[in-house]
Amino acid sequence: MVRIDTELLSNRRVAEGYFELRFRWPAAAGAPVPGQFLTVRAREGSDPLLRRPFAFASHDGTRDEATIVIQERGSATRALATLEAGAKLDLLGPLGHGFAFPERGTEPVLVAGGIGVGPMLFLRAALDAAGVSSRFVLGARTAALVPEALLPRGAGVEVRTDDGSLGAKGTAADAVTALLPEARAALYACGPAPLMAALDRIAAERGWPYQAAVEEWMACGVGACMGCAVPLKGGGFLRACADGPVLDGSLVKWD
Amino acid sequence: MVRIDTELLSNRRVAEGYFELRFRWPAAAGAPVPGQFLTVRAREGSDPLLRRPFAFASHDGTRDEATIVIQERGSATRALATLEAGAKLDLLGPLGHGFAFPERGTEPVLVAGGIGVGPMLFLRAALDAAGVSSRFVLGARTAALVPEALLPRGAGVEVRTDDGSLGAKGTAADAVTALLPEARAALYACGPAPLMAALDRIAAERGWPYQAAVEEWMACGVGACMGCAVPLKGGGFLRACADGPVLDGSLVKWD
Amino acid sequence: MGLNEATRAPGGAAQEPFAPDLSVRIGPLVLANPVGVASGTFGYGEEYAALLDLDTLGALYTKAVTVEPRAGNPAPRLAETPSGLLNSIGLANPGLEAFIRDKLPALRARRCAALVNVAGATVDDYVRVVEGIEAAGGVDGYELNVSCPNVKSGGMAFGTDPALVALVTESVRRATKRTLVVKLSPNVTDIRETARAAEGAGADAVSAINTLVGMAIDVKARRPRLAMKTGGLSGPAVKPVGVAAVYRISRAVKIPVIGLGGIMTAEDALEYLLAGADAVQVGTATFADPGAAFHVLEGIEAWMREHRVARVSDIKGLLEG
């Protein structure tokens, strides 16, 4: 984990309100694994005040580059969306724990809901590189919110939209439900809470392992402030930043 | 007085930390007179929070353009200094009362200290246009802080620097002291308080009228908040924004 | 069945234009809408006239009026802080007599409600200002600024002691039947106590918050930025403090609560309305954007349309959790 001032290499719009930021990520900063994140200080001064967390969406160790995919939501993401190549980026990472590779004999099923796409792209690439084939399901509200240029090539890639404007109509969870119950799937997911909760139910029913990348408001990002508490079914909390963001999805109280 | 969103036409560095911003100023906004000012909102959001006041440095009614000359000091001026042609500017003006023309038979002596140069340039141009000749004295700490490209052409223009790196060594007040005491001068000035106080003493001694453009922290800029109080020798206050910024310099308590 | 239901088309599908009722009742006064401009930030309504049509708003709360004219505090009186503004204007105002002569006629002629903010150093001062204005024909209402130092208790602000708040409120209450708002200070341990004191003494509403005590130092000059050293903090920085105050007060009293402190946008105002406010005031934001109060009003109306909320007073009921 390091804090570095690095350089934005490119910034391109990949869907409506979605941007892929490619930046220099030197080897000395440490190689991120899928599921890990970084935090960025969008501006000096106090508006916005806190660093903002984003999942690594790719890492290229040979070129010392990495990417994040962001969705414009508020002041920080708006500022990031308008940055141009050459801009300085104040980054802190890699943070948190990433995904574990699937056990032998299970087929990884990667599920991305909306802007949850970044870490799943990175995981897919890592599995590909390791020669592990996987399914990839992306759910979005509508076609305009699908970053088509980023979608993995190869087999087993599926898109679902709520309005049927791209891929089959339905949710990403529907696509998972459609898998054979006898399959020995290993679920990996990042997305909005309702999707995560639905996958939890499917995983529980079928006895599939479920690695979930969670999102919570963060202040420190390093485990010091106890701000990013993720409530657990059994009571108590885990810290999204330091215990996660990848958690055993069956433990999390998704409500 | 109007609030308008207008367009920056050019932004050029005219001395160390000094910038001249040229922008569209439509006729409908009302023609500013020398000494009047505008306020600008440097950024949306709350950092900086308040609009910032700047004196008009020129106005060209035939081209619907005006300028201000700003010095980088804090967050707002830093933001303005980096704007590029085409940027939108949220302006409010013209505000306050400007300079009155000199009485017949008096020779206007315009004194600018540091960034006080803007309104004095505008006044010089207006006097020139009216065929009234004037002296123009600019005082600065050092040559690098003299916006030479902006200095008026023609006779009677003098520069003084504290370190003698441009023009004679000394202050703008020294240059005024060097005028013949018998002269029938009319003093006009904008600059730091010590300069303004020195000019007040000279004017009092010699019985010269003294129109001073004052600076105070402002919130509303339109006379509503009572924030920009300028203390008077006789007690009480005037509002820099609505009663000024041009005040009878002999009334002001320069302390 | 509210207006909400009544205006829904039979089929439920195509919605007819929905016109929310923006009016708000505060004591005997009905404000055309919930948005006012806060005391001290809009003068007596004249200075901003060219920039914002006050008559589109619900209310103007004037700069404080005191019995005697006051020149105000030494300069500098303003300092900007992160997302905030410190001021120590010091109740600069022309005094009761000049106010009645020079300002009151225009205020009385306004279409928007005009409430005169009243300040003083003794209980009697407050009463005299209100009696004076009543004798001159009155205005729509009064807002008591109880954040002023009380000379009788060694400069402690009226607003920090529930007993004093009750005393000044009940004394002024006897002087007028018009809408009486008590403006609460946030510089207290429990603002519900002063709110209850105001309610018990006959206030028609409370407004909250006035400014927080703050200080800023010019490190280069090594002196306080304000000549008075400390001042009152306003602006977005204090919004969370104001929203918490309104949330608590509105659960402690039955009279309407007027929320203010850091409102820049309609969303900020809706935070206050959801927290329990019946109306809002826009203060410091006007300095950044002279049209702020109007944009806040437009935004509230649009939100009510979108969510088909019939009355402003219904908004507070929509807070969940």
Next chain:
Amino acid sequence: MGLNEATRAPGGAAQEPFAPDLSVRIGPLVLANPVGVASGTFGYGEEYAALLDLDTLGALYTKAVTVEPRAGNPAPRLAETPSGLLNSIGLANPGLEAFIRDKLPALRARRCAALVNVAGATVDDYVRVVEGIEAAGGVDGYELNVSCPNVKSGGMAFGTDPALVALVTESVRRATKRTLVVKLSPNVTDIRETARAAEGAGADAVSAINTLVGMAIDVKARRPRLAMKTGGLSGPAVKPVGVAAVYRISRAVKIPVIGLGGIMTAEDALEYLLAGADAVQVGTATFADPGAAFHVLEGIEAWMREHRVARVSDIKGLLEG
């Protein structure tokens, strides 16, 4: 003739390198320098270890320790506001026993001073935590977080009542001879009263300010942003409130004052030192810039060099006006 004079070259022209003394005495403890990291923002010193060398700083104030382990409040616990941060962490901590076992050894091994922030729901809770740590060998000092709700007085915070502040301070005082700091709540009418109560009961210093009560509402979701509804406001937004508090407290008590609230830069820290603080803490700023506390320290040292100020405690004397 101070160090200031002594190091000036005879001719007065060429100045020799000037080395200010950065140390600060708080009770029996001498801090290497005036900059600490605030409770709750730096854990127990481990999490930020890779990013900031704590041992360059004057002090670490730990996350609160309570007798029993506490899971903390429901989520969400954080919300950003203009230039501010609302939190309702709720004293999440492993409890005294685990603290002593897992955290204390590393704290005791630190070169920088470690002060344990102590919280509780009864006076006895505070005493038990301090006694427990003392029995385990102790640390450099304790900081009492009296902003906690007191179960015996219906949840009113200890820190809002001078008598309770005195009681908890004097009870803990009997349990330790080490440096005892009482951390004051700004949510009071007059913070000088609680400061005097702490001083009278034997505190070695007071720190101010803890967070302000605040609230933010998610207008879209129509619910409070924090699960606990209200929370504590920190960050640059509150700096003017903290500086005013320190200015007032330092003129009301003789013990040292540790200033905090919104310090992001050395200039912010110098505002506190000029206002009367003897030391400072950096809290929320660390979240924006993990190196913030270190940059603050560097900047204070540079400023002291530039102005040839010999001791940190001399800075407060430089405030004019």
